[in-house]
Amino acid sequence: MLNITKNSLHGKVDLRQYASGKKVFNDRNQKYFNRFLIIFGILLIIMLFLPWTQTVPGKGYVTTLTPEQRPQTIQSPIPGRIEKWFINEGDHVKKGDTILYISEIKNDYFDPQLVDRTGDQILAKKSSQNSYTSKIQFLNNQIVSLEQERKLKSDQAHNKLQQSQLKFQSDSIELEAAKTNLEIAQRQYERIKTLNEEGLKSTTDMENYRLKFQEAQAKKIAQQNKMLAAKNEIINAKIELNRVDAEYSEKISKAQSDRSSAESSMFQNQVDISKLETSYANYDKRRDLYYILAPQDGYINKAIKGGIGETFKEGEALVGIMPSNYELAVETYIDPINMPLLHLGEKVRVQFDGWPAIVFSGWPNSSYGTFGAEIVAIENFISSNGKYRVLLAPNEDDYQWPKEIKIGSGASTLALLEDVPIWYEIWRQLNGFPPNYYSAENAVNAKDQKK
The missing domain is CATH 2.40.50.100 (RNA polymerase II/Efflux pump adaptor protein, barrel-sandwich hybrid domain)
Structure with a gap:
């Protein structure tokens, strides 16, 4: 255990007699040191109230602004x-x-004349198409002719039917006349027969009237036969009319069926032509490939x-x-916790790998070797590396990016946020708080004005 005494060394020994003691316990040195501490403290307090720009760091690489400009x-x-x-x-x-x-390397396309042969097939099919078109036109003409012929034949049959009906009416009238003559002859014969029986008329007169009565009967029967023949002619005329309709309906239906078959073949031929033309276009395009x-x-x-x-x-x-023609851009990746702090149109400082730079995170304007950029796109889905992708374009109001920068080289980025006092930034860093969240109205308005 240490043997600590309560006796003071300087109480027994005068340290000022030594050179080091003289320098340490010199009042003038203490006065200078106190002044230094006071000035340093004042400067430190002043520095704590200096503005400090909050930033969001990121790491990425150089790329192009549009997809068609990339390798x-x-x-x-x-x-x-x-x-x-x-x-x-x-x-x-x-x-x-x-x-x-x-x-x-496919055997379906080995023929060097494949395109020309397909073109010949298309010409042959088109010639066949013209033949089908002509056949359909001929069948249409044939159908029109059959329609006209059926109308004439039908009119002829109607006329014959009308004649038969008129003849039947005439024979009917003549039959009625024959019936009347028969009734007259019968009454005359009966009167003569009665008179003959009474002795008033001779037998010769009676025989004459009986002969007339028989002739009237014969005329009636003959007229009935003529009327039946006229009726039969009416039936035959109707049968002829139906036969004409049936015959020409069959001919027209056959012509229409042939036309439908020709149209079906023509449509199928059109399908074949379309397929061949598609094959021709594909073969011709494939030859260009x-x-x-x-x-x-x-x-x-x-x-x-x-x-x-x-x-x-x-x-x-x-x-x-x-x-060879492209516009440089930077593709950087930001931690998810900092994503709400970034908005389109905001300013970013970029440091390229291999390009000498002195970076002051809180004072970007005092940094050397960094270049200005602005946010043009923010990905809404997290990348495979667990961070969000942000695309940066050169800031036209700042220095131009070096032409020596190559696509694919690395880049470090600092997204510029609000200006806060240094004491606040130290307090935030010590407590592990994120940078201040703020509205992007100013950034968006500035971008709209620029457009």
Whole structure:
């Protein structure tokens, strides 16, 4: 245990007799030190009230502003085999330049005259279509002729029926006259017969009247036969009329059936022509796909498929290309806790990897080597790395971004929020609170005015 005494050393020994004691216990040095502490304290208090810009850090990489400006791969929509390369890696190509030539690997398209043969089939089908059209026209004319002939035959049969009906009426009238003559002859014969029996008329007179009576009977019977014959003619005329209707209905129905068959064949032929024209267009388009063309101006990065004779499937990447015309942007990732603090149009400071910079988080205007940007897009769904993606575009009011920056290089970002006192920022950091949440009205209004 330590043996601590209550005796003071300076009470027994004068420390001022030593050089170090003289320097330490010099009143003048204490006065300077006290002044230093006072000035330092005042400066510290003043610094605590200086403005400090709250920021949201992020880490990302350089990309392009629009999707069509980003590096891409060129694919073939059809399977094939590489036959010839027209470029080398690193070459600059323009839109429409041929990159490579491929050939078919499917036996359905081996025929080099496939497009021409399909065109010949279309011409043959179109000629057949004209034949069907002519046949339908002829059948229409035939149907019209049959309709006219049926009308004439029907009128003729109607006239014959009317004649038979009139003849039947005439025979009926003549039959009534014959009946009247028979009744007269019968009464005369009966009177003569009575007179003969009384002796007033001779037998010769009676025989004459009996002969007349018999002739009247014969005329009546003959007239009845004529009336029945006229009635039979009416029936025959009706039968003829029905026969004419049935005969021409059958002929017209047959012609209409032939026309329907021709129309059905014509429509089927039209379907075949449409299919052949579709096949022709597909074959012609497929023939154009044998040449893989550059979709836009750019540089060939890498030939993914190499060599001659190598086969590939449809949609498989063949070569990579980097567009030569692009606008730089930064794709940064922000923690989910800071997402409510970011809004479209807000200002951001960017530091590029490999570019010398001195960064003061709270005083962005005093930073060196950082460049201005603004938020143009915020992803609403979290990325696979557990953060939210934010797209930044160059701020036109700030310094231009270095042209030496390459797409894909890293970048650190600081999203600028509100200005707060330093004491408040220290208090917030010590307590682990997030930056102040604020409304984005100012940022949105500024963006609208800029547009």
